[in-house]
Amino acid sequence: MQHPDEGTIHAWLDGALTADEAAQIEAHVKSCPECAAAVAEARGFIAASSRILTALDNAPRGVIPTTAPVKRRFDPMAWRIAASVLVIAGGTFLVVRNQGTREASAPARSLTLDTSSSVAAFNAVVESTQTAATASVPPAALSSPAGAPGRRGAAKSSGAATGSAAPSVSTVNQPDLSTQAVTAMESRAPTAQKTAMPTAGARDDNVIAAAAPAATMRFVPSANGAAGAVAAEDRAVGPTEPLKVIGSPRRLGAKVTVYEIAGDTVTLTESMQLQLQSVVVTGVATARVQGEKAAAARTNSAEPAPQTPTVAGGSASLPAPPAAPTSAPVPAPVHDALHPDDPNAVHTITWVDPVTRNTMALSGRMSEARLQLIRARIESERAAAKKTP
């Protein structure tokens, strides 16, 4: 017999031949070592190809060229941007809300202590950081050295690097601030304090009455009596109430800080000369400049402060208190009828910062007297922040 070809050998091994053909092949392979080797090789191919094809059985399902799931590490910068947007949006909302009501009702009630504009601010500001820092030491910082230690008024918030703006007080929470406030009021209106406050710190409402008698008339309560109301308001900004900065929305040409105190929100707007430098200032620069300012403040703290609103503002910043409120801090009920204003309406007080000559406006849904108290407290905390950066 002829040597069988490879196809026939495979057919034989696959059992595809007839019985006769198979018998012939079998006989030949037994006698032919060459064909025996070929048969062995064919067996190997059959087994190997079966094994190779088995490897294909683990085919995955749904081999759709899916775009590989990109593992996203959320960019931390995106978090920062999102947080900033949130803060700015929230602050803007608060300011817009407050201003909307203020603009509607403010003109009649606004207690303007000094209406002069901040025209000179630019020159004053540009002179030098040193000068500004020296001059910007507020009265409270000088008059209450005891308030300095342990203070952690962070000088990190927005502000002008040029030193025009006082640093915002951020997250200050000291228990002795009421005393500070009183002291601040003392230094601002010395004459009033002398007559009105025989015992400084004992009766803060006296200070209120002395400082802003007109406002005192207005927050007369209806039910509990004036004394209770004054006391309540007094408590509201008392030593235990934290003054928190809850936002400083950006506005061109002004520095806006939103404070929260005793559940109320007040907005401090500091209008300043528009200058590119103060708009693009970074937080780092602010901190540095304020640090310099603070250092300057420390070295010059012995100097008497010539920056009381009365001196610097030129105009009557705080009206001299009439005798009546000091002797009778509780306003007569008749004033209630004359001034039926809702004490919860939005009031605004404005003054001119003695150092920067910026126009400051503090507005909130509360009486002007209380705004004055809060103003004193804000200024004292700013002073504290400057003193201990």
Added chain:
Amino acid sequence: MTDVERLFRTYNAALVRYLTRRLGDRDWAEEVAQETFVRALRQTSIQNERAWLFAVATNLVRDEARKDSRRRKHLALLAEQERDSVVEPEETGLERAQEAAMARKAVDALAERDRLALLMREEGLDYSEIAEALQLSPGSVGTTLSRARRRLVESYEALQKDREAREKHAAS
């Protein structure tokens, strides 16, 4: 049990395996197999069931429109297997993936008729069924199969040698 149910129970596993090996995608294989049984429903009579089913399945795979869209996926699969074989950390997984990739390459290197004949034979089709399904002369099936097996094994071994050489090169 209806006729189609019987057909399905008898041949589905082999048909899906054949198609999976042919296509490299089990979902696609099952899809084609189902379509094959649907076609069988329309037939009044089938002489050689297994040969008919494999022939129809093979023709469905040949459908160019489908093939084109699937071919891209197949290529994507190959690319993914290549990637996996590089990055897979586990030794066994790496081995398996590399073997699958090489087997796929070796099978794809075969001529279409050789490949189909071999895959059908692996599913137990006899020579006459393969001849019928692929429209070959019965006498040429042995030759086709022997050629397919030899080439498959040889290309697989060549790929294996390449891999070993690469690994040796990487180790040194």
